[in-house]
Amino acid sequence: MRTFLAYARCRNVSDEKFHTMNRYGSTTERKYRKKATRTRKPRTARQTSKLPTFVGEAPATPIPVKEAGQFGRINILNFKPTAEDGVYAARVEIGEQFTVSAQVFMEGRAKVGATAVLKNPRGRIMARVPMQVENAGLDLYTVNLQAGEHSTLAPWDEGFDDVKKQLGNWKVAIEGWEDSYGAWLHDARIKVDVDSDVENTLTSGAEMLGRWAGTRDSNLDAAQRKTLRDAAKQMMDTTLDAKTRLGFADNAEIEALHESNPLRDGLTQSADHVFHVERPKSSFAAWYQFFPRSEGAYIDENGKKVQGNFHTAVSGLERAKAEGFNIVYLPPIFPIGVTNRKGPDGALHAGPDDPGSPFGIGSELGGHDTVDPLLGTMDDFKAFCQRAHELGLEVALDFALQCSPDHPWVKEHPNWFRTKPDGSIAYAENPPKKYQDIYPIDFDNDLEGIEHEVERIMNLWIDAGVTIFRVDNPHTKPVRFWQDVLAAVTKKHPEVLFLAEAFTRPAMVRALSYAGFTQSHCYFPWRNTREELEQFLQETNGEGGFYQHNTFWPTTPDILTAYVRDGGVAAHAIRAVLAALGSPSWGIYNGYELIENSQRSDAEEQSQNEKFEIKVRDWSAADKIGISELLTSLNDIRSKHVATTSYHNLTILPSANGNVLAFARQTDAQFTPDGKTDTLIVVVNLDPFNQQQSSIHVDAEALGLPTDHPYHVKDQLTGREYDWSWDNFVSLAPWADVAHVFHVELDDDADADSDEANE
Numbered sequence: 104m105r106t107f108l109a110y111a112r113c114r115n116v117s118d119e120k121f122h123t124m125n126r127y128g129s130t131t132e133r134k135y136r137k138k139a140t141r142t143r144k145p146r147t148a149r150q151t152s153k154l155p156t157f158v159g160e161a162p163a164t165p166i167p168v169k170e171a172g173q174f175g176r177i178n179i180l181n182f183k184p185t186a187e188d189g190v191y192a193a194r195v196e197i198g199e200q201f202t203v204s205a206q207v208f209m210e211g212r213a214k215v216g217a218t219a220v221l222k223n224p225r226g227r228i229m230a231r232v233p234m235q236v237e238n239a240g241l242d243l244y245t246v247n248l249q250a251g252e253h254s255t256l257a258p259w260d261e262g263f264d265d266v267k268k269q270l271g272n273w274k275v276a277i278e279g280w281e282d283s284y285g286a287w288l289h290d291a292r293i294k295v296d297v298d299s300d301v302e303n304t305l306t307s308g309a310e311m312l313g314r315w316a317g318t319r320d321s322n323l324d325a326a327q328r329k330t331l332r333d334a335a336k337q338m339m340d341t342t343l344d345a346k347t348r349l350g351f352a353d354n355a356e357i358e359a360l361h362e363s364n365p366l367r368d369g370l371t372q373s374a375d376h377v378f379h380v381e382r383p384k385s386s387f388a389a390w391y392q393f394f395p396r397s398e399g400a401y402i403d404e405n406g407k408k409v410q411g412n413f414h415t416a417v418s419g420l421e422r423a424k425a426e427g428f429n430i431v432y433l434p435p436i437f438p439i440g441v442t443n444r445k446g447p448d449g450a451l452h453a454g455p456d457d458p459g460s461p462f463g464i465g466s467e468l469g470g471h472d473t474v475d476p477l478l479g480t481m482d483d484f485k486a487f488c489q490r491a492h493e494l495g496l497e498v499a500l501d502f503a504l505q506c507s508p509d510h511p512w513v514k515e516h517p518n519w520f521r522t523k524p525d526g527s528i529a530y531a532e533n534p535p536k537k538y539q540d541i542y543p544i545d546f547d548n549d550l551e552g553i554e555h556e557v558e559r560i561m562n563l564w565i566d567a568g569v570t571i572f573r574v575d576n577p578h579t580k581p582v583r584f585w586q587d588v589l590a591a592v593t594k595k596h597p598e599v600l601f602l603a604e605a606f607t608r609p610a611m612v613r614a615l616s617y618a619g620f621t622q623s624h625c626y627f628p629w630r631n632t633r634e635e636l637e638q639f640l641q642e643t644n645g646e647g648g649f650y651q652h653n654t655f656w657p658t659t660p661d662i663l664t665a666y667v668r669d670g671g672v673a674a675h676a677i678r679a680v681l682a683a684l685g686s687p688s689w690g691i692y693n694g695y696e697l698i699e700n701s702q703r704s705d706a707e708e709q710s711q712n713e714k715f716e717i718k719v720r721d722w723s724a725a726d727k728i729g730i731s732e733l734l735t736s737l738n739d740i741r742s743k744h745v746a747t748t749s750y751h752n753l754t755i756l757p758s759a760n761g762n763v764l765a766f767a768r769q770t771d772a773q774f775t776p777d778g779k780t781d782t783l784i785v786v787v788n789l790d791p792f793n794q795q796q797s798s799i800h801v802d803a804e805a806l807g808l809p810t811d812h813p814y815h816v817k818d819q820l821t822g823r824e825y826d827w828s829w830d831n832f833v834s835l836a837p838w839a840d841v842a843h844v845f846h847v848e849l850d851d852d853a854d855a856d857s858d859e860a861n862e
């Protein structure tokens with residue numbers, strides 16, 4: 104991994120805000136310029152030495168850019184990521200490490216440098232960071248940035264107001280400049296070595312050093328300016344030999360100034376590129392789904408199931424908390440219709456004691472704005488949310504926009520439903536699935552009316568304590584509808600998040616993200632082979648991660664794949680590791696801890712499905728299985744390793760065995776709480792039945808790890824330690840460990856060594 108050279112205060116003359124910031128020093132900016140400030144001497148106002156005027160080569164001069172599309176003196180192209188279609192800005196979570204790149208170049212053989220400028224929503228410059236050459240032939244430069252500090256605060260926590268101030272549209276611009284010192288030094292070394300045109304070369308160099316000492320942009324202090332002027336003077340001492348004279352400009356002290364306060368000729372600034380910065384947990388979240396009616400449920404003396412309610416459901420909150428999750432997700436909690444109510448496993452007829460699918464919303468008791476009386480009252484729900492908040496959990500509520508035939512809207516707003524010529528209403532479908540117990544909404548008769556009603560209802564649940572909506576099947580409704588509703592709701596409540604349950608074509612999923620959905624369900628459950636996973640991990644954690652935040656769920660009440668059905672405990676463990684560490688956002692549907700994996704014969708979902716019946720579970724059985732313990736460890740690893748929090752830091756590692764997947768996640772030292780690079784190496788045996796061995800290749804240089812000696816890795820799941828280097832043997836057996844989650848443990852010296860090597 105490339106490391107940063109701290110880059111202090113390369114001040115743009117026209118930017119007085121930056122001048123102010125330098126004096127008071129924002130945390131972010133201090134972070135980026137740590138190294139340089141350590142070596143900088145106190146500033147004095149007086150200029151101490153005078154230079155003779157030398158005749159040298161003319162530096163590149165800035166050319167004003169008067170309209171969009173005009174080139175400046177330096178060419179800057181291909182900034183990534185840009186707003187898609189020029190409208191939908193890239194998105195990152197506060198404190199998430201992300202990478203920007205651009206092509207920066209100029210004519211001829213001239214050398215260039217590039218600097219990224221990061222501005223907060225108020226336009227204040229928070230960091231100026233030198234970019235690194237990614238591919239010299241393509242003139243491609245990259246840099247890792249972070250907008251604001253990583254935070255885990257929830258909206259009701261003390262201190263959230265400070266977080267809130269940092270949310271919104273940040274901007275990144277690229278500064279390109281001619282690297283006159285770098286280019287001169289390259290040529291001067293050769294010319295002095297072969298004794299060609301030496302006097303002209305040294306004279307030009309001295310002139311360049313003098314000019315550097317005099318520029319405001321380089322923001323040198325008085326002592327640093329003197330260093331450059333003295334070097335220039337000494338270079339002109341013709342009594343000395345050429346090599347000695349060159350040495351005055353070719354040494355570590357001047358090189359350090361070149362890194363921290365370079366001479367930037369022909370300075371050219373790109374346009375600002377917007378990044379929408381969202382609140383904590385907008386993308387980095389661990390979800391836990393349970394049905395409140397199953398919590399505390401029991402079988403009474405007559406053999407009848409007695410359902411739970413919002414009082415007993417606190418046990419679900421406590422389990423989620425104990426396992427380290429931070430969002431609890433509840434299926435719809437509204438009254439359930441009677442007409443066409445479904446029976447066990449979706450049977451088309453329900454018995455008198457069948458509770459029905461909670462997605463069959465609405466009865467004479469009320470609709471989407473009413474708590475199902477079997478679960479309790481609105482006050483009970485508020486108390487439940489309050490308890491969740493005390494435990495540090497956010498409550499996500501399912502919002503399924505559809506109606507049982509008994510829903511009040513069916514009578515109150517007949518124009519919200521499409522009738523067939525015979526006056527009946529067709530039931531809802533999500534082909535090939537049929538939902539005979541619900542009517543779909545018709546959005547084409549009264550879009551505005553439906554929008555207002557949905558806004559009213561969402562605000563009502565927000566007032567009760569909900570901070571997140573998981574929206575059921577949003578892709579079967581107009582995108583524009585969601586765009587309007589989400590904009591209206593977030594205008595009043597910018598902290599509210601939305602998860603799209605959209606298993607559908609990529610264009611629709613992407614459009615929903617643009618419409619305001621902060622996270623999205625995805626096809627992770629069906630990506631099982633190494634090739635499929637490698638591709639999917641890179642898709643989720645790549646360029647697309649700026650526009651769509653995929654959340655990985657191994658199972659849901661609607662999804663139980665053959666892999667999980669057949670692979671037993673090992674398959675559950677494998678999929679949990681992949682979900683927790685493959686995406687910053689992951690989720691578990693409860694019962695996973697109990698290996699509930701019996702599948703319906705006619706559907707890819709669980710039999711005795713909780714959607715249609717109340718589950719009475721023996722949670723004490725979970726202890727023997729160990730999945731609950733694994734989930735807890737995975738959430739613990741996620742909370743301790745900031746490298747798990749970014750959609751932009753995953754690298755696939757080559758593995759010799761097609762059944763073994765390996766990837767690294769890495770966060771640069773300046774973005775971690777302890778100031779050390781955080782590197783995790785995850786190795787997973789994808790075969791739930793057999794032991795698999797492999798050799799994992801780690802490009803130590805690319806990851807900034809020691810290249811000439813082994814480094815220490817510690818398995819965060821087992822505590823075992825190993826020495827790793829370029830190629831590493833692994834052996835994982837399903838009956839022992841399905842995965843390694845290694846943290847690379849570099850002592851400070853090793854970290855510093857590798858920094859030096861990369862610089």
Ligand SMILES: O=P(O)(O)O[C@H]1O[C@H](CO)[C@@H](O[C@H]2O[C@H](CO)[C@@H](O)[C@H](O)[C@H]2O)[C@H](O)[C@H]1O
Nearest residue numbers: 449460462463503533538539540541575576661
């Ligand atoms: O259509 P999806 O696969 O995305 O599933 C989601 O929406 C379904 C409809 O809301 C929902 O289905 C469940 O509720 C229906 C209405 O009560 C019922 O007819 C279905 O049989 C039942 O599976 C599904 O749970 C939800 O995730």
